[in-house]
Amino acid sequence: MTTRGRKNSSITIVDVAREAGVSYSTVSRVVNDNSHVRPETRARVLNAMLRLGYVVNQQARSLRGGRSQVIGVLVPDVGNTYIGAIIQGIDSELAARQYHLMLYTTHRRKTKESAYVTTITRGMADGLLLLLPTNVEAYIESLQKLQFPHVLVDYQHVENAFTSTVQSTNWQGAYDATRYLIELGHRRIGYIVGQREMQCSLDRLAGYRAALADAGLPIDPELIYPGDFYRPQGYMAANHFLSLPNPPTAIFAANDLSAFGVMDAVLNSGRRIPEDISVIGFDDILEAGHVHPGLTTVRQPLEEMGRVAAQLLLKRLDNPDLPGERVEMATELIVRDSCAPAREGVGIPPEVSRRY
Amino acid sequence: MTTRGRKNSSITIVDVAREAGVSYSTVSRVVNDNSHVRPETRARVLNAMLRLGYVVNQQARSLRGGRSQVIGVLVPDVGNTYIGAIIQGIDSELAARQYHLMLYTTHRRKTKESAYVTTITRGMADGLLLLLPTNVEAYIESLQKLQFPHVLVDYQHVENAFTSTVQSTNWQGAYDATRYLIELGHRRIGYIVGQREMQCSLDRLAGYRAALADAGLPIDPELIYPGDFYRPQGYMAANHFLSLPNPPTAIFAANDLSAFGVMDAVLNSGRRIPEDISVIGFDDILEAGHVHPGLTTVRQPLEEMGRVAAQLLLKRLDNPDLPGERVEMATELIVRDSCAPAREGVGIPPEVSRRY
DNA sequence: GAGATTTTTGCAAACGTTCACACGAATTTC
DNA sequence: GAAATTCGTGTGAACGTTTGCAAAAATCTC
Incomplete structure (x- = not known):
């Protein structure tokens, strides 16, 4: 056995075709079930796929010119629940639509942000979600020029008709x-x-x-x-x-x-x-x-904002000719216990300085 | 102009070769600079790459049998700082080594966890990092059988010599x-x-x-x-x-x-x-x-645990024959203000029930 | 039941790489 | 300076898909 038994062991469309007694393109058609395939043949192929445990190879698929089913998500960092909540929303939407989520963190390093954007736009992903982007000017133009689908979350001032944005009021x-x-x-x-x-x-x-x-x-x-x-x-x-x-x-x-x-x-x-x-x-x-x-x-409806951003992007992917949208989501005052009516003579610390 | 100017506009190795007046395999050699290329030629190719703005196509590269430079990270959810900190550590390590991070959240749905694992192992990623995995039994065996590099974070009871784990004491x-x-x-x-x-x-x-x-x-x-x-x-x-x-x-x-x-x-x-x-x-x-x-x-040194887990995995990728490692990281008692010497007669609420 | 039509299927090419192999040029060896 | 070696570069095949085109099969039409 070689050192990399992994790659070898992978089942391709050809294996399935042989097993089912059809040509590989028929298998392909079954996998992407858009074309006409005789129900009987389809069943046979499906069966073979199941038996062999076939899983489509995304790399090959996207190389051929299709979609990579990957969405890049660019975030400043991931250690706080603000970003976490938005990612949660994005993720739930992407998962439901069979997309993969590629995470890039910039840690607020400006150079990184635009470097990532170029890598992502070149084949790595079908679209890009930018959370709290900071130096948008550095790459927004190239995104627009390349017609690369993208949505900015929590960023406003974009006049271009191609860019979509989601933010709250x-x-x-x-x-x-x-x-x-x-x-x-x-x-x-x-x-x-x-x-x-x-x-x-x-x-x-x-x-x-x-x-x-x-x-x-x-x-x-x-x-x-x-x-x-x-x-x-x-x-x-x-x-x-x-x-x-x-x-x-x-x-x-x-x-x-x-x-x-x-x-x-x-x-x-x-x-x-x-x-x-x-x-x-x-x-x-x-x-x-x-x-x-x-x-x-x-x-701010953070998770919802993430979800909407993903939806906007996916809609865009399905229909590239759509113009960019700008969604503004309503904020809501949540009253808890940290505010009280103003008193006179406040700001002066009480005699007993309690520790808290 | 077509509707998808994006894919068309992408610069390939062949374009660079033509620009530099060399064959495409020479360009490939320059890109992966391991082989001997005459310094003069290399400079010419590098120059052409720069001029044309060439970026390697990862899909094609990994299809050919190489690495996808993608690491899958499977997490229960991303809305808390515990996971966030570990991801932070993983990310910093992966980014430094030019790896991409594919994020999968399971939201504690057991079925999802193993479904993801199969997709990931088939070409999507070179390795897998599992944070706080819950139903390991469901897929660990197939990971081991496929010899698919993986590291479990915060999980212990694995006797197999192939699986690596990181956890704290x-x-x-x-x-x-x-x-x-x-x-x-x-x-x-x-x-x-x-x-x-x-x-x-x-x-x-x-x-x-x-x-x-x-x-x-x-x-x-x-x-x-x-x-x-x-x-x-x-x-x-x-x-x-x-x-x-x-x-x-x-x-x-x-x-x-x-x-x-x-x-x-x-x-x-x-x-x-x-x-x-x-x-x-x-x-x-x-x-x-x-x-x-x-x-x-x-x-728990969370960020550090993430970093170490990534290191373990990457080391494994470079040398597939290495056995699995088990790293245990020291915990440390952090004394703040929530503990005090025990008193007699506690547990009985004070008369004045103050509001907090 | 023969031709026209439609449905189903197969073949081949392409996507952008890497890499084994081969061949010519440059360098070394004696 | 000829043979042997090393170096530098090019050719071709392969990775696993999708898809246009064409052939084969099935169905319809009269």
Whole structure:
């Protein structure tokens, strides 16, 4: 036996043909059951396939010019439940349609992102799903020029008619959250921005500003702090807010992860949530409902977004001449326990600094 | 222009050959730069490749009998940071070695797991990484018979010399955790078991029992409650423990997720952690350090486990005659804030039932 | 029941590679 | 400097499919 008994042992269409006493192209026709095959013959072939345990060789199939049945999914990283939820949605849709999922993580390295895109477009995959892409400009043009089917998730500003996008109503979500805080009586609301290079960050910031403006409240630049969607930065931002001479009574973080950082900082400072300071997030990742107190946040239908993105792409694959679509999915304010009506004289830590 | 300009536009080895004025096999040699090619010729070919933007077609390459440069990764689901961390490790290793990662999620559907395995082994991938596999028996034999390279992560009982495994010292970790609680003075320690069908669950349970036995403590069946590694079940288990006439003073959950459920239940009951009840987990997923109070837990080097598993597999690919390896990685007790010395008269909720 | 039509089937070529083999050129050996 | 060796390059076949074309078989039409 050779060292690579594996490849040798694989059953091909020819083996099945011999077994069934037909030609290999008849077997092919049975496999792709689109063409006319006599029911009797089909049964015989099917039987032989079953007996021999035939499995189609995708490589050969896609080489011949067909589809590879592979969808590339490009993600920044996979260690958080935000991305996880979206992938879950994508996966369920792809699996249902017999597609394979090729995962590429960029770890926020810009060069990698566009390098992957070129490999993927060359035969590796039939289509591409880009989650939270950061330097879209670097490759979007070549995707469009090659007419390579793709869908951007959580990215907005694409004017090209070929590119499809899926995102949630970031502006509205931020507006709603801010408005909710205002209605609770908060007048000074700190905002922690997301990564500047992502459009959703800007949209959320704009929603925050709009809500303040609509309520006739001033926009205090001191209350807008840069962030990066990660927890440590949220922690730092909150500490900044708390050290202000006139600290905010509520903090709105551009995503849940940042909000968790805020909660850490607030609780560490001896203040209580929501009695002393209200905290609100964005995304509604799994953990939002699990922290104490439960985080009030703006829900993005993450899994659903993944599913829709996959659907859009698959639809596109079946009909390449369709124009790109832009789907916007509604956010929803999820009220839990991290927000309370504003009180007077808040922001001042209570005498007893309890540890939490 | 046709509807599928994409496939047509792809540059092949032949195009490069024509451009460089050499034969296509010379180009192939340059691409796989193992053979002797005159430096001058190589430069000319390289130049042509660059000019034309040539990218190798993996499908054709692997059809020819070579490697597909694809590794299949089979996971139960991708929505939690435990799996995420392992995938992260796998991915970093694969990316460094120019391998692609094909992701398959089983969502705990047993049939799917073995169905995937057959598709993967037939040409889709060069090797297979199985994370937390559940019904290994269903396909392990065929993997071994086909000599298909594979590594099981977090699974133990495989006696076959061909199969490689990576896992952590589950028994020891549980032993250490239990022992730690005992040293803190706890005598009644509740244990929440993991999924029965996973070996690690049994190992951890055994470690717990051994530590109790070694300390001369009785093993009270009432204090061992079935779980499934998920949060809601942890919550239920803790409620069970708390409702006991003589509740435990510490609860050890078979993984962090369950431990979070425990924390929810304990805090909901108005008890404090760690003052009234100590809680300890297993895994040290990202969130363990983020909850309040920080969860004391047994750390598994998850990312590292993923990396090692990938290394094992790749080593195997390069040298198919190597026997399977079994790597066991050390766990480590991470002490945070969820455990305290046992007190008398605990388990009785304080008068003031505070809200958390 | 013979020709026309339709359905079913087989053959051959192609997809883009790799690789064994062979052959000519360059280099070494004596 | 001729024979032997090594090096560099080209030719052809193969990997497992799909699919256009044509032949064979079955069915229909009168």
